Structure formats: structure tokens, C-alpha cells
Amino acid sequence: MVSKAIQLVFLLCTLALFPDVVFGDPPYKICSTSSSYVDGSSFENNLMNLLSTLSSNASISKFYNTSYGVAPDRVYGLYMCLDYAANDSCRKCITAIAEVIFKLCPQAKEAVMWEETCQLRYSNNNFMGTLNVTGNIGLDNKLNISEPQKFESAVNKTLSNLTKVASSDDSPNMYATGEVPYQDKTIFALVQCTRDLTALDCSKCLQSAMTDIPDCCYASIGGRVLSRSCYLRYEFYDFYHGATGPTDSPTGKDEGKNNSSRIWMIIGIVVVVGLAMVFLAFGLYLVRRKRNRQSKNGIDNSRINLGSLRVATNNFSELNKLGQGGFGPVYKGELSDGLEVAIKRLSACSEQGSEEFINEVLLIMQLQHKNLVKLLGFCVDGEEKLLVYEFLPNGSLDGVLFDPKQRARLDWSRRLDIINGIARGILYLHEDSRPKIIHRDLKASNVLLDYDMNPKISDFGMARIFGGNEGEANTATIVGTFGYMAPEYAMEGLYSIKSDVFGFGILLLEIITGKRNAGFYHSKDTPNLLSYAWHLWNEGKGLELIDPLLSESCPRNEFLRHMHIGLLCVQEDAYDRPTMSSVVLMLKNESATIGQPERPPFSVGRFNANDQHSEQCSINFLTVSDILPQ
């Protein structure tokens, strides 16, 4: 920032020393605001290629037109260097434009930009050979002339003559310069057209540019008009042979004007520099304030330091404890800026090194879906590993669903919203997220509810964070919860997206019946909700399972349709279960015909009512023998 300010001051001082240089710094530009491209689009890509082609041609020719890509993302472009520019300065000039045009005309599908000795134009429309004289830019020399009318007329005649030359058939470069005596001086003038124009259009372009002179440059000793397809300039010095202008020996009247213009310019510069300093100071203040804020929060690129998490949770006080999750206790915390968060303190049994852990967390943080709990940040400090999540005030679904008073808040349409939200969240994890995620521990306590009772799935990606393998795999460590585990997973440690479908099916049945799968015991033959539901379904008595609290808000056929979908998801054979995308379709489409479910697993359900976790270690390590049917 400081170096920018110094550059600015330097530039302004330079301008003060050479006041006859046209004021205002190049590049000059016309950026179309009517149509824009998107970052990363193929139009942008084509534009980059076009610019690089144009730059590479600029060392060998003064004019080049080309296009790049195919419609609709095709981009047309050309550049023109003033004919007096040396090959090398032409290349430098075009390269300079190519470097800044992205920044100065952000996302514009059409732009023209001028530097001191060249211009570059691109567009999504083919403009080659088409004249467009709107929006010309006129630039005056800040020095005044004493008899403006007389001077204008002389300039006019000179430029008219040059226009004829440039647009004559024997001027392939469409370029002309001329020197005409005026009083005791010489007018040096230059005109040039882009070579895609016909001679007639070149003449029209220059004539149109000349009509802009009175507006921009009346009474000025020099001027330029920048047009899309042509360029004109006149001065009292030989600018096209490298002269920088008569800074010395100005005559008579001009001297007084010269001095006064200098004074004005210096006043202007002082004001501008003063303002620049104020902005600079303000900018530094803002940057510092932001830094302070960040370090107060302890948040720096989503990495949060342990100290601020201790402060946020009263040193992980029991009062702040929200519950004991599968991977360790969860605390409520408030960061220094007032943001409420849920902090999961992972117990130390992850076998992963810190680096792998951080990599996984950063990957998981990129997963964003409205039905997933947002992972905001993390902390790694020695043995401590913590994950910081958004805080959701309505707690988890099991707290609401399995409490008769709370459950009354969930009418049928709320429950449908919850079911659909969960399904969409899982579908995202299975099919749209990168990396793709199998949750492996879907259950009511892993679904949190926001203010509007929208469901958000939590604890996704834990298997990855804990160094689990991807995709279908065999693992000795089973992450999962009694009552929700698919049989192939519980018995053989085999998991796949279909194991999540199983977990979803149980959740669905729990939501519509208001009963816990694991806590439900009807008889020895139907020891859990699943088996009982299957039993009733086959007897044609599915409606017996409807949550009594729903009796008013729930259409009977809707209940049965959802029970049907739930039973499809919990079929014993993983192969028979639908994918989440067909589940989402079935949920949405009331008239969809859906197949008859096969039987759900019975043996796996035979466990106690308690939905227990082993808590010595953070993960629910369940040995296979624990859950074999007895």
C-alpha cells in the first residue's frame, strides 16, 4: 500500500513537470456494461487465448485481427499500434493492455482500451469491418491557444487532408501524418484507421472523430480523439517521432497561461495526494482492525486456537455441555464476536496424524448444503482435536421426536419437510458432494433442527476424519449405532451407500410413527419397530402404527405411502434397497408406482432398548460379537 502511494506521488510529480502531456493517465477504455461473462466460463478462456495471440503478433505487425472459440462463446478481437511505434514498443503496449483489461473491464463481453501508442478491442460480436463511432473519447492538451477559432480551422483543414490520404486506396496502412505551419509554429497531426475498415468507412470514422474536437479540445493547443476504429491526434511538437513536447521556450501569452495552469495543477496534485494519504491511513486502520478482530476470535482461515475455545466454553464446563456425541462431548460456546457455536471435542483415539486430520477437515468444510450442519472451523493443539459447528437452537430430532410434548409440535407437513430435507441432505452426500460421503451413522440424534425446524444432518464425514476408508470397504472398526445399522454393516463391517439408505428408512419410520426403533418392543417375534411394521404391513394393518398425535393432520394414504417407502429402504438385501435419488423421487411424486418391499432383517434388531455408545473412546467401536444375534 505504501509503495502504491509512493508510486502515485511520483506519477503526479512527473505530470507536474510535464504539463503539456495530456492529462489523465492511460489506459483509456470503453467497457460494455450490457453483457457480461462469468469467471471461469469458456468465454473467459477464449478471451485469454485471444489476448495471448494478439500479444504475440504485436511484435511483428502493427495490426492484427482474429477470433477464438466457437459460438456462442466465440470472441473477436483486434489491435492496432500507431504506425510510428517501433515493433518492440508495439508489443509492449499490447501486452500491457492484455494484462490489465481483465481487471479494468471485469466480465465485460466487449471492451476497447487505448494505451499511449496502441489500442485493443474485443467483443462477443463480430465487429470486423463494421463502423461504430459512438462513445469516442476526446482528450485535450491542457495548454490554451490564444486565437482558438483560427487554430481550429487550421487543424480541421490539416486533419481533413490527412483523412483523404489515409483513406485513399494506396494507403494500405490507413495511416497519415502531416506537418503544417501555423503562425511561428508547426502543427503535427496524425490519423490512422484499423485496417479492417473499408476506405470509405475509414474516412467516415475520422470525419466523425473530427466533430468531437470542438467538445473536447476547443482552445487547446493539442488534442486526440480515440474511436473504436480510428485515432487522430495533433500537437505543436513532433510527437510521432518520439519528441515529448515543447516544455521550454513557450512564447508570449502562452507563458502566462502556462504558469497559471501549472499552479492549478499543483494545487490539484496537493489535494489528490492529501486525499490519497487519508485513504491510505483509513485503509491501514481497517486492515488492522480486521486483524485484531480475527485474532480476538482466534479465527484465522477457519483454524481456531484452543485458548479462544476454552474461553468460549468456560473451559469446557459441564454447564456448557450439550451432550455426548459419538465422537466425544459437544459443548455450546460463544465466540468473542457473539457467534454461538457447537464445539465437538474429539476424544484422542483418532489414529490420524494432525496433517491428515486437517486435510480431511478442510475437505469436509467445503461440503455445503442447506440440510447439512455447517462446519465452521477446527482446532488442533497437541492431543486436542476440536470441531466447531454452527449452533442450532432446536437441538436434535430425537429430543423432539421422542418426547410426547415436543412431538406435538411436529404436525404431518412439518414431518414431511423433515423427511424430505434429510433425504436431500443424504442425496447430496452420496451423489453431489466432493468428496462423496457415506454417513455411516444416520440416526435421529444426528439430525439437528434449526429455528424453522428445518433438518440438518450432523457428523457427516466423521469416518473420513477418523481415517476411515472411502467407498465400499471392509473395516474392523464399526462406526454406527444400535438400531440403525444395516445388517451387512453390523455383521460383516461392509458398508455402502445402501447402508445409509437403511439408516434413512429407519429414521423415516420413526418420524411417521413417533416411535424409537430400538426402544420399541412389541413381542418376542416383533422385537423392534421394523419387524412390527413389516408384520402389520403384510396384515394390511399398517395404519395401526400411525402416531396418534398425527391422527388429524395426516391423510391415511399418505401415511401408508411413506411407510411403504420406509420399508423399501430397510430391506434386508442391500441390493433391493433404492438409492437416495429414487427415494427423493418417490417422496416427491405421489403417483409413482413403487414395488413391494422384501422383508427387513430381523436378527439385527434384537438388542436392548438403550441406544448405547461405548464411551471410553470417542468412536462407537462395536465389536462384531456384540451384535451377533443371540
Ligand SMILES: *[C@@H]1O[C@H](CO)[C@@H](O)[C@H](O)[C@H]1NC(C)=O
Ligand atoms: C499471428 O499469430 C498467429 C499465431 O500466433 C500466426 O499464425 C500468424 O501468422 C500471425 N500473424 C501475423 C500477421 O503476424
Ligand SMILES: *[C@@H]1O[C@H](CO)[C@@H](O)[C@H](O)[C@H]1NC(C)=O
Ligand atoms: C518489425 O516489423 C516489420 C513488419 O511490420 C518487419 O519487417 C521487421 O523486420 C520488424 N523488425 C524487427 C526488428 O523485428
Ligand SMILES: *[C@@H]1O[C@H](CO)[C@@H](O)[C@H](O)[C@H]1NC(C)=O
Ligand atoms: C480479420 O477480419 C477480416 C474481416 O474484416 C476477416 O476476413 C479475416 O478472416 C479476419 N482475420 C482473422 C485472422 O480472423
Ligand SMILES: *[C@@H]1O[C@H](CO)[C@@H](O)[C@H](O)[C@H]1NC(C)=O
Ligand atoms: C456501438 O457500440 C455500442 C456499445 O457497444 C452499442 O451500444 C451500439 O449499439 C453500437 N452502435 C452501432 C451502430 O452498432
Ligand SMILES: *[C@@H]1O[C@H](CO)[C@@H](O)[C@H](O)[C@H]1NC(C)=O
Ligand atoms: C471542419 O471541416 C469540415 C469539412 O471538412 C466542416 O464540415 C466542419 O464544419 C469544420 N469544422 C470546424 C470546427 O471548422
Ligand SMILES: *[C@@H]1O[C@H](CO)[C@@H](O)[C@H](O)[C@H]1NC(C)=O
Ligand atoms: C490540403 O491539401 C491541399 C491539396 O491536396 C493543399 O493545397 C492544402 O494546402 C492542404 N492544407 C493543409 C492544411 O494541409
Ligand SMILES: *[C@@H]1O[C@H](CO)[C@@H](O)[C@H](O)[C@H]1NC(C)=O
Ligand atoms: C483554457 O480555455 C478554456 C476555454 O476557453 C478555459 O475554460 C480554461 O480555463 C482555459 N485554461 C487555462 C489553464 O487557462
